[in-house]
Amino acid sequence: MSDDPGPHLSPTDVHVDSYLVGAGRPARQPGASVNPAVELTSTYAADGPVNYARVGNPTWTAFEEVLGGLEGGRALVHASGMGAISAALSLVPPAGTVLAPDQTYNGTWDLLTAFEASGGTVLRRHATDTAGFLDDLARADLVWLESPTNPLMDVIDLPVVLGAARERGVPSVVDNTLPTPLLCRPLTLGADVVVHSVTKYLAGHSDVVLGATVVGTDARGQAIGERLRLHRTLHGAIAGPLEVYLALRGLRTLALRFERASASAAELARRLADHAFVERVRYPGSGAMLAIDVAGDAAAAERVCAATTLWLHSTSLGGVESQLERRRRHPSEPLGVPENLLRLSVGIEHVEDLWRDLDRALCEVSASRP
Numbered sequence: 001m002s003d004d005p006g007p008h009l010s011p012t013d014v015h016v017d018s019y020l021v022g023a024g025r026p027a028r029q030p031g032a033s034v035n036p037a038v039e040l041t042s043t044y045a046a047d048g049p050v051n052y053a054r055v056g057n058p059t060w061t062a063f064e065e066v067l068g069g070l071e072g073g074r075a076l077v078h079a080s081g082m083g084a085i086s087a088a089l090s091l092v093p094p095a096g097t098v099l100a101p102d103q104t105y106n107g108t109w110d111l112l113t114a115f116e117a118s119g120g121t122v123l124r125r126h127a128t129d130t131a132g133f134l135d136d137l138a139r140a141d142l143v144w145l146e147s148p149t150n151p152l153m154d155v156i157d158l159p160v161v162l163g164a165a166r167e168r169g170v171p172s173v174v175d176n177t178l179p180t181p182l183l184c185r186p187l188t189l190g191a192d193v194v195v196h197s198v199t200k201y202l203a204g205h206s207d208v209v210l211g212a213t214v215v216g217t218d219a220r221g222q223a224i225g226e227r228l229r230l231h232r233t234l235h236g237a238i239a240g241p242l243e244v245y246l247a248l249r250g251l252r253t254l255a256l257r258f259e260r261a262s263a264s265a266a267e268l269a270r271r272l273a274d275h276a277f278v279e280r281v282r283y284p285g286s287g288a289m290l291a292i293d294v295a296g297d298a299a300a301a302e303r304v305c306a307a308t309t310l311w312l313h314s315t316s317l318g319g320v321e322s323q324l325e326r327r328r329r330h331p332s333e334p335l336g337v338p339e340n341l342l343r344l345s346v347g348i349e350h351v352e353d354l355w356r357d358l359d360r361a362l363c364e365v366s367a368s369r370p
């Protein structure tokens with residue numbers, strides 16, 4: 001098995017756009033492929049660096065090198081974002097205490113609820129209650145952060161909370177799916193673990209489900225990384241090489257996609273703020289996600305989703321296509337999320353087409369109200 005991910009381009013050598021294009025490629029030799037191979041194998045001939053494909057695969061290695069460099073650490077690819085989150089939560093002892101925002105992505109929310117049901121404790125603070133987070137750190141075995149929160153788009157003061165956690169020796173995890181490493185690199189702020197739903201912006205084309213964890217390169221990071229690697233190997237939530245290859249291909253265009261989607265999100269947030277059928281716009285000031293509370297009830301918000309033709313009514317985010325959804329349609333969504341909230345993931349279509357479609361859908365539903 002060839003375990004050489006190729007030239008070790010560092011994000012400090014070039015701009016991030018160039019790094020994303022050039023990193024994780026095979027060594028440049030005459031006749032060499034420009035892309036890593038998709039290695040479809042369950043096992044390897046004995047006495048090599050890896051003996052079984054639940055432990056390692058060269059296609060993973062190429063992706064992990066690129067993402068690790070992007071976050072400034074060492075990455076592991078997992079079967080899904082939830083696989084990565086489960087691995088990170090395994091760092092907490094079964095009867096331990098997790099400090100977390102009082103509203104998170106609903107999968108994380110459900111996992112934390114299950115953790116409580118099996119004897120753990122979860123301390124919850126509002127995302128913007130920085131003083132509360134600092135107060136509770138003393139009682140926590142791990143602090144879990146997600147900023148902006150999905151879907152309320154509340155921003156946590158990551159530098160302050162992560163800095164304090166590091167100072168007090170409390171391990172910290174940041175779900176960096178929404179900002180991506182282009183906007184935020186939590187390891188540089190003191191985080192111990194970064195988790196990603198690679199399914200979203202990193203892969204970017206709504207064609208794979210994958211996750212990743214990233215840890216620092218110092219001794220502490222390496223020790224945590226070994227625990228996460230062991231969790232992946234023993235619990236077996238491993239990624240298929242083809243999916244990882246597709247995610248790596250998606251990463252090549254992350255900067256372009258995210259820049260375009262973010263510019264459109266900012267413009268849509270500005271226009272929606274003046275829309276007669278929008279009660280509130282929730283936009284963190286950067287990134288490609290926003291949420292709106294429509295001026296109507298849950299049924300009206302659902303009708304807006306059904307009335308769009310360009311925006312895709314679906315439950316994911318971070319793809320090239322714009323997507324929208326009323327989050328409270330899911331019974332597991334935290335109750336702090338309003339019934340009339342629509343989460344918008346802005347894609348790379350032309351912003352005027354996105355605006356026309358959304359504006360028309362909002363106006364149609366508004367006009368049809370009894």
Ligand code: PLP
Pocket residue numbers: 080081082083105107146150175177178196197198199209210211316
């Ligand atoms: N984290 C965030 C912020 C998410 O939005 C999601 C999925 O929507 C996940 C984690 C879970 O990722 P996956 O669906 O890849 O398991």
